Amino acid sequence: MNDEIIIKDLTKKYGSVCALDHLSLTIKPNHIYGLLGRNGAGKTTLLNLINNRLFPTEGEISYQGASVTENASAQRQFFMMSEDTYYPDSMKVQDAFRWTKEFHESFDFPYALELSDRFALPLTSKIKSLSTGYHSIFKLIIALSVQVPYVFFDEPVLGLDANHRDLFYRVLLERYSEFPAAYIISTHLIEEVADIIEELIIIKQGRILACGDKEEFLSGAYTAAGEASQIDTFCKGKKCIGTENFGGLKLAYLQGAAPKNDIPGITIAAPDLQKLFIKLTNDEYVNA
Secondary structure (H helix, E strand, O other), X not given: OOOOEEEEEEEEEEOOEEEEEEEXXXXXXXXXXXXXXXXXXXXXXXXXXXXXXXXXXXXXXXXXXXXXXXXXXHHOXXXXXXXXXXXXXXXXXXXXXXXXXXXXXXXOXXXXXXXXXXXXXXXXXXXXXXXXXXXXXXXXXXXXXXXXXXXXXXXOOOOOOHHXXXXXXHHHHHHHHHOOOEEEEEOOOHHHHOOOXXXXXXXXXXXXXXXXXXXXXXXXXXXXXXXXXXXXXXXXXXXXXXXXXXXXXXXXXXXXXXXXXXXXXXXXXXXXXHHHHHHHHOOOOOOO
């Protein structure tokens, strides 16, 4: 049985606004994904459609050979952490854990208590009394403790300080090592997740701009730095996706196989994921 999430020709419109435009991709089990895109690119819409919180205008999302739409059996294999919280504000943290166990049999209650201790989340506090950061920690702990094949994180570290963000990434890798699953992280903090994600999904204006193995994606681009006139000459006939100027020096981002780093006056280097993302999603860049 196919345990991939297969998305075909998915379109979502809000009136005259097209949030997703005939988007197709496959999400594989047991990988850590980075779902990247600028504000309004369609990331949250995509996650909501997969998790049955919205319905598509056109297209289909299938799992194990069946549509995920209004499919309770499929939805039990998914869990999404989002900005919304579906627990009463007056409920205590420990009671929310207990109710989660009622609805999700796979919820690991002892592990949730362990994470609460590691993150210093007060179990007896009411949800409404939690700070923005601890509200995110509360939702993160639930998402990490529900042992399902697909876990979706929509901006998971909102409001977290640097120490708690670092702890989340470490805990995620620990959990992934112990209980492999597909973890899909939608985030703007690309630099922070660059080292932990294996697969990329980049969305621009509701369409797939890039999708696949992160290392293969990075190996398909490079940077060239040197005097501006030299770089201008070097870039002729090549696919340049963006440049940066520093006085008389210039840094170009190019797609294609990197040449040997033996060109006098020009330094060839591997690209930084966040910088490459910025260049690719700039309005002036057109994906040929």
